[in-house]
Amino acid sequence: MINISSKLKDLKMFTVNKPKFRFNLILMDEGEYYFDDYSASYYPPAETDEESFQKKVKGRILVCSNSIFFEPDDVKQPILKFPFKEVTNIDQLIYQLNVGAPSVIGGLGGSGGFSQQQQQQQRSTRSINLPTNTLASLARTEIFFIQTNQVVEMKENNVNAPYKFIKVTRANFRFSLNYVNLDAILMNMRDLLTYSKQDRQDHDRLIKSLIEERENRLQLDYSLLVDMNERNMLEMKCCKISPLVENPGRFLVTNSRIYFQPMNNIEAQRINHFNLDSIIKILKRRHSLREIGLEIFFDDESSLFFTFKNMQSRNQVYNLLNSECKNIPHNNEQKNYLLRWQNGILSNYEYLLYLNNLAGRTYNDLTQYPVFPWVISDYTSQTLDLANTAIYRDLSKPIGALNPTRLSMFQERYHQIPDPQPKFLYGTHYSAPAYVLYYLVRQAPEYMLRLQNGRFDSPNRMFHSLEETWNSVYNSTSDVKELIPEFYEPGDRGEFLLNRESLELGVRQDGKVLGDIILPPWASSPEQFIITMREALESEYVSQNLHNWIDLIFGFKQLGDESVKANNVFYHLTYEGSVDIESITDPFERQGLEAQINEFGQTPRQLFKTPHPQRLPLALRNHNLSASSTNAIIDQANLSFNVDDSGGFNSSGSTANSLAMSSNSNFSTSSNNSNYNSDNNIPALQRSMSGLSFNNSNNNSSNMNKSQSNSSTTLRSWGSIANLQLKNSFKNHKDKVTSLYLSENSDIIYSVSQDASLKIYSSKEKKQVRSLNLCELALSSCQLSGDEKHIVIGSWDNNIYIYSVDNGSIQETLCAHDDAISCLKLNNDVLVSGSWDSTIKVWKVMPSSVGINIGNIPIADFIESESEIRSVDISPNGLMCIAGSEDGTLFTYDLRSLSLISKQRIYSDAISCVKFTPDGLRIIASSTDGSIKMIGIEGSEIFNGSIDDQINCFDTDGISMVVGCENGLRLWSLSSGNEIKDLSSVNSDSVQSINVSFNSNGKVTLLTGAGSGTIHLWETN
DSSP: OOOHHHHHTTSOOOOOOOOSSSOOGGGSOTTOOEEEEEEEEEEOOOSSHHHHHHTOEEEEEEEESSEEEEEESSTTSOEEEEEGGGEEEEEEEEEEESOSSOOOOOOSOSTTOOOTTTTSOOOSEEEEOOOHHHHHHHHTSOEEEEEEEEEEEEOGGGOOOOOEEEEEEEEEEEEEESSSOHHHHHHHHHHHHHHHTSOHHHHHHHHHHHHHHHHHHOOOOGGGOSOTTOOEEEEEEEEEEETTEEEEEEEEEESSEEEEEESSSOSSSSSEEEEGGGEEEEEEEEETTEEEEEEEEETTSOEEEEEOSSHHHHHHHHHHHHHHOTTSOOGGGOOOHHHHHHTTSSOHHHHHHHHHHHTTOOTTOGGGOOOBOOOBOOOSOSSOOTTOGGGBOOTTSOGGGSSHHHHHHHHHHHHHSOTTSOOOSBSSOSOOHHHHHHHHTTTOHHHHHHHTTTSOOOGGGSOOBHHHHHHHHHHOTTOOOOBOGGGGOGGGTTGGGSOTTOOOOOBOTTSOBOOSOBOOTTOSSHHHHHHHHHHHHTSHHHHHHHHHHHHHHTSTTSSHHHHHHTTOOBOGGGSTTSSOGGGOOOHHHHHHHHHHHHHHOOOOOOOOSSOOOOOOOGGGTTTTHHHHOHHHHHHHHTOOOOOOTTTTBOTTOOBOSOOOOOSSSOOOOGGGGOEEOTTSOHHHHHHOOSOOOSSOOOSGGGGSSOOTTSOTTSSOOOOOOTTOEEEEEEEOOSSOEEEEEEOTTSOEEEEEETTSEEEEEETTTTEEEEEEEOOSSOEEEEEEOTTSSEEEEEETTSEEEEEETTTTEEEEEEEOOSSOEEEEEEETTEEEEEETTSOEEEEEEEEETTEEEEOSSOSEEEOOOSSOEEEEEEOTTSSEEEEEETTSEEEEEETTTTEEEEEEEOOSSOEEEEEEOTTSSEEEEEETTSEEEEEETTSOEEEEEEOSSOEEEEEEOSSEEEEEETTEEEEEETTTTEEEEEGGGTOOOOEEEEEEEEOTTOOEEEEEEETTSEEEEEEOO
C-alpha cells in the first residue's frame, strides 16, 4: 500500500537535476537549440605558441543555434560561451615549419594580454617556430579559431555565480576537435554565424528549417531498446519539458515501455526508458498557451512532461497510454478528493496540491508553478499562538485587497482605464516564473541566472526576510505574489531558505550581505518555520476559510462579475482563453505574446463555477470513520490522483465545472445548466444550524416532527452499518410500500402503499394493529408527527390526509394539488408537498382543538419546475427546502423569503430522491440511472458516484448511506465515496422506501418497503 502523502507527491517538489556535465541546457538562451557536441581542446593564451600548445585544455565544444560553448573537463576552469551576435569570424588555421618570428596564440586572459597581431583577422596559414616533435603533433591537428568581441565565462569552479561578460576586440580563441573531420563541422558553424547576421525573421526561419531537417534525419536508434522483441506501437517527435528548458527528441511507445531519445548528448543516457507498468497517471497539459502537453507520473513519485507537435498528436499518445498502462486507475477506482478533504481524510496541503494539479499547475513548468496562499500575517512576534485568529491573513480577499489604502489606489487606476481597454486592478500577478525563483534562488540559482540573463537580481529586490517580503506583498503596489508549496512541506526542512552554496548574492543598500533568509522571531530554524507554517495551514481557522481562497484562485470569483466584486481582477492576458494563440500566424507576434504572458504569469484554469463548499467543522469530520467503513481506511492508504480522461478538461481546453469524480463514471460537468443565484445569502443559511422552526410562535408545533431522538436527521451518526442483518419480514401490503416509519420504541411500523392502504403493525407482537383504506388511489407518501399522534399522508387523488392515530380516523382532508401528490416532508410547523402537476407547495401546520390542522391556502406555491416533482426535503434548521424533478433538476428554496435560491439540472434522468445531510450543509440526490451526487448548499458538486442498479430511495446520517435499489439494498460511505456492502445477496426485493432509526444504545434499525408489499426489518448487532 502507498501512503496518501507519498502518493500525492506525484506533484513533486522543484528539484535541480545534476547533469553528468557542467554544461546544461539552462545555460543557453531562451528558445536556443542545442545541435551537437565534440571532444575538443582549447589552447589558452601564453607567451609562446609552444607554451600555449603544451597547456591545452581538454573539454567539449558545444554547437548551439545562437552560440558556441567550450566546457573544460577541469571544473576549476570556466565554461566559455561565444554568442554568434558577437563573433566576427570562424576559420581554420594551418601551421608551417620555421618561417618568421614566433607567434602568440590568442585567447582569453593570461599575463601576455592580446597583441595587435591577435586583433587582426587570421588567415588559414600560420608560420611558427616549435620543436620538431611538437610541430609534428600540431601538424596532425586541425585547429580553428573563433574571433569575437565578447566572451562569457560561467560556472568557474563549478560555482553558480553571475556570468562574466568580457568585452574584447576581435580576439581569437583557438580550438581543435578530436576524432572528427573539421571541414563539415566548420562549415556548419560558419553557416550558423552567417544566419546570426540576418534580420530576426530570416534568422529564425533559417534556424527552424535547419532544426526540422535535422530532426527528420535523426531517427530513433532501435538497437537501444531493452528487448528487441518489443512491438513498436507509436513513434513521433516531441520535446521533454523541465523548468525553463525544452529538449527535443523522439518519443516511442512499445507494448512494454515508453522511450525518449534526445536529439543531443545532454542526457546522462543515450535513451531513457520507462516500463508501462510504472506509469500511474497521465494528465493533459498546456504549454506556451497551447494544448500540446502531456505529463506522465510514475510510481517512484517522479514525472516527465512532454510536448508534441499539435493537440492531435498529444491526444494520440494520451489515448494509447491510457489503454496500455494497466496501473493507471480507471473510472471504478477514481476517488473523490473534495469529499475526502471535507471529511478530514485529506489535509489542506494535499487538497491544494490536488487542485493545483487539476488546474494545470506543475513543478515542470515555472510559468504554471503550483500556487499556495499566504496564511500567517504575523512575522514580528516572539511567539505565535495558532489558536489566535488575529495572526491569520484574510483568506476571503486576494493579496492585493488586504490593505484597504493600497486597494483604493488600485481601484482608482482601474476606473481610469479607458474603454474599450480591458480593465484590471493588478498589473502584476500572484504567480510567475520570477516570483517562484524569487523564493527558490538559493536552491536553484542557475535558473535565476537564466531568467536574469546571467545575473542575479538587484540585492535590494531579492528574498531577504519573511517580515520584509510580507510587508511588500501587503503594501507595495507592484507586489501581490502568493506563496509556493515549499513553504508548507516539512520534508524539505526549509532548505530553500538557506544559502548552502554560499552564493554571492550581493550587498543591500543597508550594508547587509545576502545570505540565509531572516526568519520571524517565532521560528528558531528553517525547519521549525516550515513546521509552524504547515500547522497554520492545517489549523481550524484556515480549514473553515480556505474555501474562500479557493474561490479566488480556482473558483467562481476568478472571472466575470464575481471577480470584480471580490477585487480579484488581473491583467487580461493572464487568463486562459484571453487569446487564441493558434490563430496567430506571425511567429514574432506569437513569440512576443508568449513571452509577455509568461512574464506576467498565468491564472490557473477555473475549476468551479459556483462557491466552493466549506470544509466540515472539526466536530463533524471523520465521524465513526473506521467503524462505518473499513474500505474508507483502505482507501486512505491507496489514495491516488485521478482525473477524467482529459486530465480534468476536455481536449479544447475548456474547464470542467466541478471536481466531482465518479467511481463508475467520468468527470461531471453538470453545472453547465445551473442557474445559480449568487445574491442569495447562502453563508447565512449555512451558519444557521440551530434547528430553528419556521416561526417563533410558542405552540406545540415542536411535537409535529418525527421524534429527533431516533431520527436520522440529527447530528448523531449511525455508527457501523456494515453489519446490518435481516431480522424479520412482514407481508403487510398487496402493492409496493411507498413510505414507512418506525415508532420511537422500535415496535410500531406505520406504512402506506400503492394499494391505497395505511397499515399500523406491531413488530414485537407480529400482528397488524390497524388497517385503513383511505381512498381508491395509491398512497404515495407519509410523515409521522413527533408525538406519533398524527400521520400526514399524500395520495394520487391529489389530496393530503391527516390521520389521527388516537382516534383511528381521518381528521382532515385537503385537496392540495391539481394532480397526484408524489412526496411530502414535515418539519416542525412546515409541510412541503410535491406533485405530478410540477408544483411545490409550502403549508403552515397549526395546532387545533382536534390535533393539527393545515391551512387551505399554501403560504408558497413554487412553479419553476417543468416536470413532475419526485422528492422533497426540508433542511434540519427549517430554513430551506429542496425538490427533485422528473427531468433531473434540483430546486433549492429559501423558506424565510419563500424564494428560489438555485435551479440546477444535475441529471439527464429522473431524480428519485433528495435529502439534506443532518448537518444541513450538503444535499444528496439520487437518479433512477444509479447516480448519486452530493452538492453543497451553495451549489458546488462535492461527490459523484454511481451504482449499477436503479436507485429508488435512500437515507443518510451524513457519513453513511443506505440505498434502496431495484434489486436490493446497498450500503455506501460518504466519507470515502465507496460502497461498503451489497446486501442484495441477502434479499433482492425491490426497495421502494427506507426508514432508519437508532435507539439510545446505538442500535440501528432499518425498515425497507418492497415492491412486493413486504416490509423488511434490519438491525445492527
